[in-house]
Amino acid sequence: MPSVKQKLSELLKVDGVNTAVVVGRDGFVIDGLTNGAAMDVEAIGAVISTGVGTAEVMGRELKVGAMSQGMMEYKDGIILMSFLGREAITGLRGRGQREPGQRALPDKEVLPRDPSYNLDRTFVTVWEAWMFRGFR
Amino acid sequence: MATDRIDTRAVQGVLYGIYKALHGVVGENSAAVMRRAAPDILDMLGKLGVDFSCVDDVNKLSAKLGETMVQAGMCENMAFTLNGSDLTADITQCSFYPLTMKLKEEGIPPFGCPFAEEGIPPFGCPFAALTIAIAEKNLGKRARLKFLEPVGKPGDTRLIVELTDK
Numbered sequence: 001m002p003s004v005k006q007k008l009s010e011l012l013k014v015d016g017v018n019t020a021v022v023v024g025r026d027g028f029v030i031d032g033l034t035n036g037a038a039m040d041v042e043a044i045g046a047v048i049s050t051g052v053g054t055a056e057v058m059g060r061e062l063k064v065g066a067m068s069q070g071m072m073e074y075k076d077g078i079i080l081m082s083f084l085g086r087e088a089i090t091g092l093r094g095r096g097q098r099e100p101g102q103r104a105l106p107d108k109e110v111l112p113r114d115p116s117y118n119l120d121r122t123f124v125t126v127w128e129a130w131m132f133r134g135f136r
Numbered sequence: 137m138a139t140d141r142i143d144t145r146a147v148q149g150v151l152y153g154i155y156k157a158l159h160g161v162v163g164e165n166s167a168a169v170m171r172r173a174a175p176d177i178l179d180m181l182g183k184l185g186v187d188f189s190c191v192d193d194v195n196k197l198s199a200k201l202g203e204t205m206v207q208a209g210m211c212e213n214m215a216f217t218l219n220g221s222d223l224t225a226d227i228t229q230c231s232f233y234p235l236t237m238k239l240k241e242e243g244i245p246p247f248g249c250p251f252a253e254e255g256i257p258p259f260g261c262p263f264a265a266l267t268i269a270i271a272e273k274n275l276g277k278r279a280r281l282k283f284l285e286p287v288g289k290p291g292d293t294r295l296i297v298e299l300t301d302k
Binding site for chain 2: 026027028043045046049054056060
């Protein structure tokens, strides 16, 4: 089975993806890779985790069910966060600057199903958050 | 100033509001905020004269942090053991137990001690936060809370922090 690092490396080969990080609910960065971009690991871990947490609370308050993924679109890129369960990793790729009529996420790619990648920690049993930053 | 007369009830009242609001906004991922806060807690303690800079190995961490927590009235005792990469701390009679119980009643993952639910990291535990912060800053390790549950009498707690090389 490929390691988390190997899987992250594969994700970085997707056109436009320049950062891929696996983060626990506690903000602990389990692993992360970039295409040379500077990364403050602790800061990223905290903002991903709290960002997902806030989005989950928003969904709960608005009664729209459990969160499956989140995306934020910025001037120079997209941040995508989805949940990594025991059974599968879902990766998404997209473009940061859309042409009129173009979907933000033109392709959806489900990566091969794998067991838990040994991410099943005491309190990280359900999911971890992924972030892909900087789609071009 | 009456800094030598601080009542733990006042501290628990303030913390209750902060933790409840934090949980209301960030939900189950509140632990990430505490992890982020831990180095700043350490820095502020240093500025207030509670200095951990002498801690450069696990034995000193055990002695200094345990002694400081007891002197500060946070608990009656804090004893560490290192087993492989797991640093275990046994905390006796945590002073924030009433706060823990109140949070539990409201379904909020606890401040400190017991009742951490599976899949939800406990957050806010100052013992864990300081252990993690000192291990990462002074010992050059990566540290992650692995276990936090009650043991023994009400108020007694065991926490385990996993230490890995950076």
